[in-house]
Amino acid sequence: MRVSADEDKCCGAGQCVLIAPEVFDQREEDGIVAVLQEDPPAEQHAAVREAASVCPAAAIELEE
Template sequence: MKVFVDEEKCCGAGSCVLAAPDVFDQRDEDGVVVLLDPEPAEHLHTAVREAADVCPAAAITLGERA
């Protein structure tokens, strides 16, 4: 799994951090998403999919590893 974030779309809700704190964080100054791990381990995939699903701004997209 490959994770992509669009910082321009991010509204700083923080749902991604709650769903997958090992993969996402937020910038202190404005709450915009920070991608900690663009290719998370398999045991984190369910949490990352949930984070993408609950993102109110649809700022997280998922793909496959090349």
């Protein structure tokens, strides 16, 4: 799995960080998503998929 995020779409809701904090964080200055692990381990895949599905701005992109 490959994870990326469209910073221009991100609205800073932070749901991704709550669901998968090992993979996502938010920038201090504006709350925009930061991807910590572009290639997360298999045990994180379910959380990453959930984070992508609940993102209100659809800013998280996954390549399986």
